[in-house]
Amino acid sequence: MxxxxxxxxxxxxxxxxxxxxxxxxxxxxxxxxxxxxxxxxxxxxxxxxxxxxxxxxxxxxxxxxxxxxxxxxxxxxxxxxxxxxxxxxxxxxxxxxxxxxxxxxxxxxxxxxxxxxxxxxxxxxxxxxxxxxxxxxxxxxxxxxxxxxxxxxxxxxxxxxxxxxxxxxxxxxxxxxxxxxxxxxxxxxxxxxxxxxxxxxxxxxxxxxxxxxxxxxxxxxxxxxxxxxxxxxxxxxxxxxxxxxxxxxxxxxxxxxxxxxxxxxxxxxxxVTPYWTAAEAAAHADGAKASRPIVLADVADNAGGGAPSDSTFVLRALLDRKAKKALVGLIWDPIAFQIAEEAGEGATLELRIGGKCGPMSGDPVDMRVTVRKIARDVKQSFGDKGVKMEVGDAAWLQGEDGVDVVVNTHRTQLFHPDAYAPLGIDLGAYKTLVVKSTQHFYAGFAPIAADVLYVTTPGSIEPDFANIQYTKLARPYWPRVDDPFSLTNQ
Ligand SMILES: [Zn+2]
Structure with missing residues (x-):
């Protein structure tokens, strides 16, 4: 054969x-x-x-x-x-x-x-x-x-x-x-x-x-x-x-x-997945008394579905809430990475983060951050059978108000907590972990999370299935209609 x-x-x-x-x-x-x-x-x-x-x-x-x-x-x-x-x-x-x-x-x-x-x-x-x-x-x-x-x-x-x-x-x-x-x-x-x-x-x-x-x-x-x-x-x-x-x-x-x-x-x-707004999820996670982090999945900005991975809606909600011990990643922002890398580990600087790819990315966010760690050629696991995915170069940026971010250079969703290992981040030290992923994060993050909340924001893959602007789909479908089979008598 x-x-x-x-x-x-x-x-x-x-x-x-x-x-x-x-x-x-x-x-x-x-x-x-x-x-x-x-x-x-x-x-x-x-x-x-x-x-x-x-x-x-x-x-x-x-x-x-x-x-x-x-x-x-x-x-x-x-x-x-x-x-x-x-x-x-x-x-x-x-x-x-x-x-x-x-x-x-x-x-x-x-x-x-x-x-x-x-x-x-x-x-x-x-x-x-x-x-x-x-x-x-x-x-x-x-x-x-x-x-x-x-x-x-x-x-x-x-x-x-x-x-x-x-x-x-x-x-x-x-x-x-x-x-x-x-x-x-x-x-x-x-x-x-x-x-x-x-x-x-x-x-x-x-x-x-x-x-x-x-x-x-x-x-x-x-x-x-x-x-x-x-x-x-x-x-x-x-x-x-x-x-x-x-x-x-x-x-x-x-x-x-x-x-x-x-x-x-x-x-x-x-x-159907129950969705939270960014403000609701930020308030819930920041106010929780859990011993482990609460994971917020930023599903509309999942690069794994074609989104830019640089939207700032959830980051903004955490900052507005004055949340403490929160980490947002991976934000695809090669420009912010380059500036942070140039400043070097330990440097504190004003940095404009995310919001660069279009209206679906929201507005860029200006933060005063300290560059905690730079890591190059980072990989992350996909599942537990040795499959590795690219992250690119990454920087851990500590925000002075309690919200940290990780920016990276390879547009990807966050699959697994081990993406953060080369940065030396202790995920257990956070109350809130925002992951830009729809569901793949779950295998790696659910075991370390007290709870997982799915958050909907504007974005390239907003889960508003009833209103996706199809031009080629001729058949009725749920949830645009309640019962498409009854409509066509089959
Ligand atoms: Zn898939």
Whole structure:
């Protein structure tokens, strides 16, 4: 058997003002990602190479290109990366299995469904018999083109995405079985007509994930995924979809997808995250008598959803409240970092922080700060399996009024408390920790927190799902309407 592996993807926030070009992709690997440290979207390549080599199978590795979430991908950049992958595939032929690590919500100028486009072109090269498997982030748009061209698609089940490696193992097993003729995977989906975010560590989603898994490996059901959807993608097929892979029986796959999709729909009201305003959350956390910090998640400014990560709304609320022992980070502010670095550790200076990228970032905040520590080339963990993500250079700035900030140079969400370790910050000394992240922070921060509050502010990914300005979504959806199924009589 010969296996071809590659990564190409990003999560496109079509409402984000920054285009996704080569600079956003950062380091692109041309066939050697598995010789380097795993990150979230190269991890599947490590798994797939290892599993194939264990069996003595041939492995052809192509590009590994993943851009952190930002705006629409530049057309020439998408086409060049795609064509490099396809050219490598042609050279690698004959290939029995193609395994692709994708995101599922990549939009390029002229391509609303990049994954569908890529899978269609891969299928044209390898022919109808070879197996195509794909691993997707659960914040994906699952399209009809994708499920008709691939044999096996599996999304992460957990948000935070702590199961990337487990899902990569699953994709490999399902595709290897199919290539060896043990199974004949077929897929079906069901559109739950919902646009929202779903937190899987807590009920009712925790139980729903367990329920999805309870069907797998029995009665011809090979895999069950829930594509949560990515709300800030203006594409026709945005929204939550159930996806089932069954062995040879498409009707069975469709029936289970519908059954679970309707169950999800029926519990829609109970999956909603309660949000606090910045002022309410600042007052609650600052006034609390907890022995551990209270974490405020600044969800609308999550770089992981395409936001700038330099908004100041929560920082302003803490300063207005005259909060003590509060820490806000990561604020993406390379200019403030440069000035702080130049001043040096121990220096006290007036610094203008954040609020630089546009109206959704709020106003910049002028603070008198002491530079406590500068750290370079900082990394942070993603999950507990050795996956590391870039932070860039970072500065711990101690505010004279009780609110500290960490500014950094690589636009990213805050995934894990270990991002602060090179700065020597003792997180236990704070009452309030503001994290610019929607949910990925949870795995690392919940264990050290007395409580976690989700805060809504203006921002690029404001969780106001009823009012997102879609132009391509024609179907009614909840929460824009209360009961979209009753409207269409289905
Ligand atoms: Zn995601």
């Amino acid at each position: 010969n296996v071809f592996i590659a990564t190409l993807g990003t999560e496109t926030n079509t409402f984000c003002p920054f285009p996704t070009g080569y600079r956003t992709f950062g380091r692109i690997f041309h066939g050697d990602a598995t010789k380097h440290t795993m990150d979230l979207f190269s991890a599947p390549l490590h798994v797939w190479r290892g599993r194939a080599e264990e069996r003595g199978w041939g492995v052809a590795e192509s590009i590994c290109a993943f851009a952190p979430p930002s705006g629409i991908t530049v057309r020439s950049v998408y086409e060049a990366l795609r064509d490099e992958l396809l050219s490598d595939l042609k050279k690698a032929m004959p290939v029995d299995i193609v395994l692709l690590s994708m995101h599922g919500a990549m939009v390029a100028d002229g391509y609303d469904d990049c994954e569908g486009d890529l899978l269609t072109r891969v299928r044209a090269i390898i022919g109808p018999k070879a197996i195509i498997g794909g691993e997707l982030d659960l914040h994906c748009h699952i399209t009809e083109t994708m499920i008709t061209t691939a044999d096996v698609l599996v999304t992460f089940k957990e948000y935070p995405h702590i199961d990337t490696i487990d899902r990569a193992e699953e994709v490999f097993t399902l595709c290897a079985d199919a290539a060896e003729g043990k199974t004949r995977p077929v897929m079906a989906t069901f559109d739950s007509r919902m646009v929202s975010m779903y937190r899987t560590p807590v009920e009712p989603m925790k139980g729903f994930v367990a329920r999805m898994q309870s069907f797998e490996g029995k009665d011809g059901v090979l895999s069950v995924s829930m594509g949560h959807g990515f709300p800030w993608g203006d594409v026709a097929e945005v929204g939550a979809r159930m996806m089932v892979v069954a062995d040879g029986d498409k009707a069975k796959a469709a029936a289970l997808a519908e059954k679970l999709g309707r169950e999800l729909y029926d519990m829609r009201a109970t999956t």
